[in-house]
Structures are given as structure tokens and as C-alpha cells.
Amino acid sequence: MLVQAARNGRRLSSGAGARGKEGNLPPVRLIAALAQGYADGGSAAVNDQTPARPRRPEVRLEQFPYRMGDIIRFGDLDPQSHVNNAVFSTYFETGRVALLRDPKYGLRVPGAAFVLARVEIDFRKELHWPGTIEIGTGIAEIGRRSFTYAQAIFHEGICAATGRTTMVLIDQATRQPRALPEDVVARMKDFALRET
Numbered sequence: 001m002l003v004q005a006a007r008n009g010r011r012l013s014s015g016a017g018a019r020g021k022e023g024n025l026p027p028v029r030l031i032a033a034l035a036q037g038y039a040d041g042g043s044a045a046v047n048d049q050t051p052a053r054p055r056r057p058e059v060r061l062e063q064f065p066y067r068m069g070d071i072i073r074f075g076d077l078d079p080q081s082h083v084n085n086a087v088f089s090t091y092f093e094t095g096r097v098a099l100l101r102d103p104k105y106g107l108r109v110p111g112a113a114f115v116l117a118r119v120e121i122d123f124r125k126e127l128h129w130p131g132t133i134e135i136g137t138g139i140a141e142i143g144r145r146s147f148t149y150a151q152a153i154f155h156e157g158i159c160a161a162t163g164r165t166t167m168v169l170i171d172q173a174t175r176q177p178r179a180l181p182e183d184v185v186a187r188m189k190d191f192a193l194r195e196t
Contacts, residue, residue: 056122056124058159059152059159059162060159061134061136061152061154061157062194063136063138063152063193063194063195064136064137064138064150064151064152064193064194065137065138065190065191065192065193065194066095066098066099066136066137066138066191067134067135067136067137068094068095068098068134068135068137069132069133069134069135070091070094070132070133070134070135071130071131071132071133072127072128072129072130072131072132072133072155073129074129074130076127076129077128077129081128082126082127082128083126083127083128083129085121085123088121088123088153088160088161088163089119089121089163091133091135091153091161092119092121092135092149092151092153092163092165094135095135095136095137095151096137096149096151096165096167099137099191100114100167105187105190105191106183106184106187107184107187107188109169109180109181109184111171111172111173112169112170112171112172112178113169113170113172114167114168114169114170115167115168115170116165116166116167117146117166117167117168118164118165118166119163119164119165120163120164120165121161121162121163122161122162122163123160123161124159124160124161124162125155125158125159125160125161126160127153127155127160131155131156132155133153133154133155133160134153134154134155135151135152135153135154136151136152136153136154137149137150137151137191138150138151138191138192138193138194139188139189139191139192139193140164140192140193142180142185142188142189143180144179144180145168145169145177145178145179145180146166146167146168146169146177146180147166147167147180147188148164148165148166148167149163149164149165149166149167150162150163150164150193151163151164151165
């Protein structure tokens with residue numbers, strides 16, 4: 001009954017004002033319809049389960065051309081005694097700023113600055129103190145005025161989180177986006193994320 005009503009697009013309600021209105025089921029009948037639908041092998045929207053997610057691809061440190069270490073600090077922990085989720089963003093910042101600001105890589109642009117436009121983090125494992133991490137950083141995409149970092153945090157060789165960060169180049173005087181210089185784009189390609 002419930003399944004059939006849903007298929008026919010009828011409104012299903014259990015409110016007190018719903019009794020006697022066409023298309024609405026009183027609470028007792030709603031529960032009975034749910035039970036009958038399951039007994040008949042039907043499905044009801046209230047218990048539909050989404051299909052299992054596909055497994056996430058394995059992430060390896062070797063995919064990232066730039067790597068650096070850091071320590072897990074006691075102050076990184078939250079009341080659950082694991083590294084707080086906000087700290088993962090700081091770990092990623094450490095990796096990307098170290099790459100971007102190191103003069104030997106030549107990724108800085110005179111008279112311009114890179115600003116953060118977007119951050120995505122997928123958490124995979126908890127991190128605990130004490131410990132050390134490795135931050136892998138690579139460049140996943142290069143656009144006309146922006147580029148996207150792909151990063152991962154590893155603890156004892158296991159990926160604890162992955163992240164993507166979009167950086168936009170802006171003119172320091174006008175604060176408006178500007179094109180990435182060709183020489184910087186060429187050097188960025190040296191840090192392209194590696195396929196394994």
C-alpha cells in the first residue's frame with residue numbers, strides 16, 4: 001500500500017489533520033503499510049539504503065613530487081584524543097607553502113601573490129600523538145590564472161587524509177586575478193602529480 005502510494009505520487013502523512021483526507025494515511029495505517037511493504041519484499045523510502053560507495057583509490061607517497069615531514073604536536077589533539085580535523089588543513093598549508101615559497105623552485109611571482117580559493121579534505125584515518133607525518137604535495141591542474149594542488153598526509157606509510165587546494169594569482173596592487181606567467185607554469189609542471 002505504501003509502496004504503491006509512493007509510486008502513484010500520493011502524499012503520505014501521519015499528522016492529526018491528515019485523517020480522512022484522500023492520499024493521507026493515519027499513523028496506524030502508515031505503520032501497517034510499512035510492515036506490509038517489507039513483508040511483501042517491497043521497499044519503502046524510509047529504509048532505502050544507498051549503494052555501497054566504491055572503494056577510494058589507493059594513494060601513495062610516491063605520487064607526490066614534493067615531500068616534507070612534520071610532527072604531531074600534543075596541542076593538535078582535540079577532546080577525542082586524536083588530531084583535530086582543522087589541524088589537517090594546517091598540515092596541508094605547511095606542505096604547499098614550503099613548496100611555493102622556497103626560492104630554489106622559482107614559483108613566486110614579483111608583484112603578485114597566491115591566494116586560497118578552495119580547500120577540500122577527505123579524511124581517511126585518525127592521527128594520534130606522539131608521531132610524525134609526511135606531507136606529499138603535487139600540482140594536479142594548471143589553469144590560466146590558478147592552479148590546484150593535490151596533497152596527502154601519511155603516517156607510517158598509510159594515507160590519513162587527501163586534499164585539493166585551488167590557488168589564484170592576484171596582482172598585489174589591484175587585488176585582481178592575473179594570468180600565470182609562462183615561465184612559472186613551466187616550472188610548476190615539474191611538480192605535476194604522478195600516476196602510479
